[in-house]
Amino acid sequence: MMKEGVIITKISIKRQGERKHFQIKLPKDTKFIIGIEYGGRLISKSDAIKFAAAPKAAPTEELPKTEVIESVTVAVTIEERSKTFFKRNQLIGELKLQSSEESNWFYSTDVFGADANLKYGDFSNAGFNVNDYTHGNKRTEEIVKVDAESTIIQGWYLDALGKSQKVDINYEVTIYVWINVEE
Protein backbone atom coordinates (compact mmCIF):
# COMPACT_ATOMS: atom_id res chain seq x y z
CA MET A 1 0.00 0.00 0.00
CA MET A 2 1.19 3.50 -0.80
CA LYS A 3 1.22 6.18 1.85
CA GLU A 4 1.89 9.90 1.58
CA GLY A 5 4.48 11.74 3.60
CA VAL A 6 6.29 15.05 3.55
CA ILE A 7 9.97 15.88 3.96
CA ILE A 8 10.73 19.35 5.26
CA THR A 9 13.98 21.13 4.46
CA LYS A 10 14.98 24.58 5.63
CA ILE A 11 17.43 26.83 3.85
CA SER A 12 18.88 29.78 5.68
CA ILE A 13 19.73 32.88 3.64
CA LYS A 14 21.84 35.62 5.17
CA ARG A 15 23.49 37.60 2.41
CA GLN A 16 22.16 39.51 -0.57
CA GLY A 17 22.28 37.51 -3.77
CA GLU A 18 23.26 34.38 -1.86
CA ARG A 19 23.22 31.17 -3.87
CA LYS A 20 22.70 27.90 -2.04
CA HIS A 21 23.20 24.36 -3.22
CA PHE A 22 21.60 21.77 -0.99
CA GLN A 23 20.47 18.18 -0.91
CA ILE A 24 17.20 16.71 0.29
CA LYS A 25 17.46 13.18 1.57
CA LEU A 26 14.40 11.03 1.10
CA PRO A 27 13.55 7.83 3.01
CA LYS A 28 14.72 4.61 1.37
CA ASP A 29 11.21 3.32 0.80
CA THR A 30 10.21 6.39 -1.23
CA LYS A 31 8.68 5.51 -4.58
CA PHE A 32 7.69 8.84 -6.04
CA ILE A 33 7.95 12.53 -5.41
CA ILE A 34 4.38 13.72 -5.82
CA GLY A 35 4.35 17.36 -4.83
CA ILE A 36 6.34 20.44 -3.87
CA GLU A 37 5.39 23.36 -1.63
CA TYR A 38 7.35 26.18 -0.11
CA GLY A 39 7.04 28.61 2.77
CA GLY A 40 9.32 30.95 4.65
CA ARG A 41 10.09 33.01 7.70
CA LEU A 42 11.78 36.35 8.10
CA ILE A 43 14.43 36.24 10.80
CA SER A 44 16.03 39.69 10.85
CA LYS A 45 13.61 42.27 12.19
CA SER A 46 15.28 45.38 10.88
CA ASP A 47 14.06 44.80 7.34
CA ALA A 48 10.56 43.71 8.27
CA ILE A 49 8.76 46.42 6.35
CA LYS A 50 10.77 45.90 3.22
CA PHE A 51 10.00 42.18 3.27
CA ALA A 52 6.30 42.57 3.84
CA ALA A 53 5.48 45.37 1.49
CA ALA A 54 5.66 44.93 -2.23
CA PRO A 55 6.95 47.86 -4.28
CA LYS A 56 4.34 49.95 -6.02
CA ALA A 57 4.42 50.22 -9.76
CA ALA A 58 4.42 53.99 -9.56
CA PRO A 59 5.07 56.17 -12.58
CA THR A 60 8.66 57.33 -12.69
CA GLU A 61 8.08 60.78 -14.10
CA GLU A 62 6.09 63.64 -12.67
CA LEU A 63 3.14 64.66 -14.78
CA PRO A 64 3.09 68.20 -16.18
CA LYS A 65 1.08 70.36 -13.83
CA THR A 66 0.44 73.48 -15.84
CA GLU A 67 -0.66 74.50 -19.29
CA VAL A 68 -2.87 71.51 -19.81
CA ILE A 69 -6.50 71.82 -20.67
CA GLU A 70 -8.80 70.20 -18.17
CA SER A 71 -10.02 67.26 -20.25
CA VAL A 72 -6.48 66.09 -21.00
CA THR A 73 -5.53 66.33 -17.33
CA VAL A 74 -8.39 64.03 -16.38
CA ALA A 75 -7.37 61.45 -18.96
CA VAL A 76 -3.78 61.41 -17.70
CA THR A 77 -4.92 60.99 -14.10
CA ILE A 78 -6.94 57.89 -14.97
CA GLU A 79 -3.96 56.35 -16.68
CA GLU A 80 -1.79 56.94 -13.62
CA ARG A 81 -4.33 55.31 -11.33
CA SER A 82 -4.57 52.24 -13.49
CA LYS A 83 -0.83 51.81 -13.13
CA THR A 84 -0.86 52.08 -9.38
CA PHE A 85 -3.79 49.74 -8.72
CA PHE A 86 -1.73 46.68 -9.37
CA LYS A 87 1.28 46.11 -7.21
CA ARG A 88 4.21 43.95 -8.07
CA ASN A 89 4.58 40.88 -5.84
CA GLN A 90 7.83 40.83 -3.94
CA LEU A 91 10.16 38.26 -5.47
CA ILE A 92 12.01 36.46 -2.69
CA GLY A 93 14.17 34.13 -4.76
CA GLU A 94 14.43 31.32 -7.27
CA LEU A 95 14.16 27.67 -6.37
CA LYS A 96 15.11 24.71 -8.52
CA LEU A 97 15.12 21.01 -7.76
CA GLN A 98 16.68 18.12 -9.63
CA SER A 99 16.27 14.40 -9.22
CA SER A 100 19.45 12.32 -9.27
CA GLU A 101 17.97 9.97 -11.84
CA GLU A 102 16.89 12.32 -14.55
CA SER A 103 18.58 15.19 -16.30
CA ASN A 104 17.33 18.76 -15.98
CA TRP A 105 15.34 20.36 -13.21
CA PHE A 106 12.04 18.72 -12.45
CA TYR A 107 10.82 21.72 -10.48
CA SER A 108 11.59 25.37 -10.90
CA THR A 109 9.76 28.32 -9.43
CA ASP A 110 10.02 31.94 -8.43
CA VAL A 111 9.45 32.22 -4.70
CA PHE A 112 7.11 35.12 -3.95
CA GLY A 113 6.07 36.72 -0.69
CA ALA A 114 2.54 37.80 0.12
CA ASP A 115 0.05 38.42 -2.67
CA ALA A 116 0.21 42.20 -3.04
CA ASN A 117 -3.00 42.35 -5.09
CA LEU A 118 -5.23 40.35 -2.79
CA LYS A 119 -7.14 43.53 -1.99
CA TYR A 120 -7.88 44.22 -5.63
CA GLY A 121 -11.46 43.34 -6.43
CA ASP A 122 -12.64 43.74 -2.85
CA PHE A 123 -15.34 46.38 -3.08
CA SER A 124 -16.81 45.91 0.36
CA ASN A 125 -14.86 48.75 2.02
CA ALA A 126 -16.12 47.34 5.28
CA GLY A 127 -13.03 48.19 7.29
CA PHE A 128 -12.00 44.55 7.33
CA ASN A 129 -8.41 44.72 6.18
CA VAL A 130 -7.51 42.31 3.41
CA ASN A 131 -4.49 40.19 4.29
CA ASP A 132 -3.12 36.84 3.30
CA TYR A 133 -4.03 35.39 6.66
CA THR A 134 -7.66 36.50 6.48
CA HIS A 135 -8.49 36.36 2.78
CA GLY A 136 -5.82 34.00 1.46
CA ASN A 137 -6.59 30.97 -0.62
CA LYS A 138 -6.15 27.46 0.64
CA ARG A 139 -2.62 26.33 -0.10
CA THR A 140 -2.00 23.10 -1.89
CA GLU A 141 1.17 21.52 -3.16
CA GLU A 142 2.22 21.73 -6.78
CA ILE A 143 1.83 18.29 -8.22
CA VAL A 144 4.85 16.60 -9.80
CA LYS A 145 5.55 12.95 -10.50
CA VAL A 146 9.18 11.91 -10.31
CA ASP A 147 10.80 8.56 -9.52
CA ALA A 148 12.67 8.68 -6.25
CA GLU A 149 14.76 5.54 -6.21
CA SER A 150 18.07 7.28 -5.65
CA THR A 151 16.55 9.05 -2.61
CA ILE A 152 18.49 12.29 -3.13
CA ILE A 153 17.21 15.55 -4.55
CA GLN A 154 19.66 18.23 -5.57
CA GLY A 155 18.45 21.73 -4.88
CA TRP A 156 19.49 25.24 -5.82
CA TYR A 157 18.25 28.52 -4.40
CA LEU A 158 19.17 32.06 -5.38
CA ASP A 159 18.25 35.07 -3.27
CA ALA A 160 16.46 37.94 -5.00
CA LEU A 161 15.02 39.77 -2.00
CA GLY A 162 18.29 40.96 -0.50
CA LYS A 163 19.65 41.70 -3.94
CA SER A 164 16.72 43.90 -4.92
CA GLN A 165 16.78 45.76 -1.59
CA LYS A 166 20.61 45.95 -1.66
CA VAL A 167 20.80 44.82 1.95
CA ASP A 168 21.58 41.57 3.77
CA ILE A 169 18.29 40.05 4.90
CA ASN A 170 18.25 37.02 7.10
CA TYR A 171 15.40 34.66 6.28
CA GLU A 172 14.54 31.03 5.97
CA VAL A 173 12.92 29.22 3.06
CA THR A 174 11.14 25.98 3.87
CA ILE A 175 10.72 23.38 1.15
CA TYR A 176 8.13 20.65 1.46
CA VAL A 177 8.63 17.57 -0.67
CA TRP A 178 5.57 15.34 -0.72
CA ILE A 179 6.40 11.70 -1.35
CA ASN A 180 4.72 8.36 -1.88
CA VAL A 181 6.10 5.72 0.43
CA GLU A 182 5.51 2.01 0.11
CA GLU A 183 4.28 0.48 3.35
Place this chain on the structure above:
Amino acid sequence: MLKATKKRFDIKITQANSTVSDTFELDKNIVKVHGVLVTSDKDDLLYYRGTQKIEINKEEFFPENYESKLLMSGINVAPKQRYYDLGGVAPGNGRVQITYKDLDDGRTVFAAYRVSLYLDCEMEDEL
Protein backbone atom coordinates in the same frame (compact mmCIF):
# COMPACT_ATOMS: atom_id res chain seq x y z
CA MET B 1 -26.50 6.35 9.81
CA LEU B 2 -23.39 8.43 9.27
CA LYS B 3 -23.37 12.18 9.69
CA ALA B 4 -20.78 14.89 9.31
CA THR B 5 -19.51 16.75 12.35
CA LYS B 6 -16.82 19.29 13.10
CA LYS B 7 -14.63 19.13 16.19
CA ARG B 8 -12.62 21.99 17.64
CA PHE B 9 -9.71 21.78 20.04
CA ASP B 10 -7.88 24.79 21.46
CA ILE B 11 -4.42 25.41 22.81
CA LYS B 12 -3.05 28.62 24.31
CA ILE B 13 0.30 30.10 23.39
CA THR B 14 1.41 32.38 26.17
CA GLN B 15 5.16 32.64 25.57
CA ALA B 16 7.10 33.59 22.49
CA ASN B 17 9.30 30.87 20.97
CA SER B 18 7.65 28.16 23.01
CA THR B 19 6.35 24.72 22.15
CA VAL B 20 2.94 23.61 23.35
CA SER B 21 1.75 20.05 23.03
CA ASP B 22 -1.66 18.68 23.83
CA THR B 23 -3.59 15.50 23.19
CA PHE B 24 -7.32 15.42 22.59
CA GLU B 25 -9.71 12.57 22.37
CA LEU B 26 -12.34 12.16 19.69
CA ASP B 27 -15.79 10.77 20.39
CA LYS B 28 -15.97 7.00 20.23
CA ASN B 29 -18.57 7.06 17.49
CA ILE B 30 -16.36 8.98 15.07
CA VAL B 31 -15.45 6.67 12.23
CA LYS B 32 -13.46 8.91 9.88
CA VAL B 33 -11.50 12.14 9.90
CA HIS B 34 -11.80 13.83 6.54
CA GLY B 35 -10.04 17.14 6.99
CA VAL B 36 -8.03 19.42 9.18
CA LEU B 37 -7.92 23.21 9.55
CA VAL B 38 -6.11 25.57 11.92
CA THR B 39 -7.22 29.05 12.91
CA SER B 40 -6.47 31.50 15.67
CA ASP B 41 -7.86 34.55 17.45
CA LYS B 42 -4.76 36.40 16.20
CA ASP B 43 -4.44 34.87 12.79
CA ASP B 44 -1.45 36.97 11.72
CA LEU B 45 0.61 35.41 14.52
CA LEU B 46 -0.48 31.93 13.54
CA TYR B 47 0.22 32.65 9.88
CA TYR B 48 3.71 34.05 10.28
CA ARG B 49 4.98 32.37 13.45
CA GLY B 50 3.33 28.97 13.67
CA THR B 51 4.49 25.47 12.85
CA GLN B 52 2.96 22.26 14.09
CA LYS B 53 3.05 18.52 14.13
CA ILE B 54 -0.26 16.67 14.01
CA GLU B 55 -0.74 13.01 14.86
CA ILE B 56 -3.92 11.01 14.75
CA ASN B 57 -3.88 7.57 16.37
CA LYS B 58 -0.09 7.97 16.80
CA GLU B 59 0.33 8.32 13.06
CA GLU B 60 2.06 11.48 11.96
CA PHE B 61 0.13 13.38 9.29
CA PHE B 62 2.05 16.64 9.41
CA PRO B 63 5.62 16.49 10.68
CA GLU B 64 7.40 18.91 12.95
CA ASN B 65 8.05 22.32 11.35
CA TYR B 66 5.07 22.07 9.01
CA GLU B 67 3.96 25.68 8.74
CA SER B 68 0.52 26.62 10.00
CA LYS B 69 -0.10 28.88 7.02
CA LEU B 70 -0.31 25.78 4.84
CA LEU B 71 -3.29 24.57 6.85
CA MET B 72 -5.14 27.89 7.01
CA SER B 73 -7.91 29.07 4.70
CA GLY B 74 -9.06 32.65 4.35
CA ILE B 75 -12.65 33.82 4.05
CA ASN B 76 -12.26 33.90 0.28
CA VAL B 77 -12.33 30.09 0.29
CA ALA B 78 -15.77 28.53 0.12
CA PRO B 79 -16.76 27.18 3.55
CA LYS B 80 -17.08 23.63 2.26
CA GLN B 81 -13.57 23.71 0.82
CA ARG B 82 -11.63 25.14 3.74
CA TYR B 83 -10.39 21.93 5.29
CA TYR B 84 -7.14 20.24 4.24
CA ASP B 85 -8.25 16.92 2.81
CA LEU B 86 -6.87 13.88 4.63
CA GLY B 87 -8.89 11.44 2.58
CA GLY B 88 -10.90 9.74 5.31
CA VAL B 89 -8.57 8.59 8.04
CA ALA B 90 -9.73 5.97 10.53
CA PRO B 91 -9.29 7.55 13.98
CA GLY B 92 -8.12 4.32 15.65
CA ASN B 93 -7.79 5.08 19.35
CA GLY B 94 -9.25 8.55 18.70
CA ARG B 95 -6.30 10.42 20.12
CA VAL B 96 -5.25 13.55 18.27
CA GLN B 97 -1.99 15.15 19.26
CA ILE B 98 -0.88 18.61 18.24
CA THR B 99 2.61 19.90 18.99
CA TYR B 100 2.63 23.57 18.17
CA LYS B 101 5.81 25.63 17.95
CA ASP B 102 5.88 29.43 17.98
CA LEU B 103 8.91 31.05 16.32
CA ASP B 104 9.84 34.70 16.00
CA ASP B 105 9.16 36.29 12.66
CA GLY B 106 10.29 39.81 11.81
CA ARG B 107 6.82 40.85 10.67
CA THR B 108 5.01 40.25 13.97
CA VAL B 109 5.13 41.24 17.63
CA PHE B 110 4.23 38.49 20.03
CA ALA B 111 1.10 38.56 22.16
CA ALA B 112 -0.62 35.60 23.80
CA TYR B 113 -2.91 33.86 21.35
CA ARG B 114 -5.12 30.86 20.87
CA VAL B 115 -4.64 28.18 18.25
CA SER B 116 -7.71 26.19 17.25
CA LEU B 117 -7.51 22.85 15.52
CA TYR B 118 -10.64 21.92 13.60
CA LEU B 119 -11.34 18.42 12.40
CA ASP B 120 -13.93 17.52 9.82
CA CYS B 121 -15.25 14.16 10.98
CA GLU B 122 -17.85 11.59 10.11
CA MET B 123 -19.67 9.98 12.98
CA GLU B 124 -22.20 7.24 13.52
CA ASP B 125 -25.52 8.62 14.54
CA GLU B 126 -26.22 7.51 18.11
CA LEU B 127 -29.97 7.37 17.62
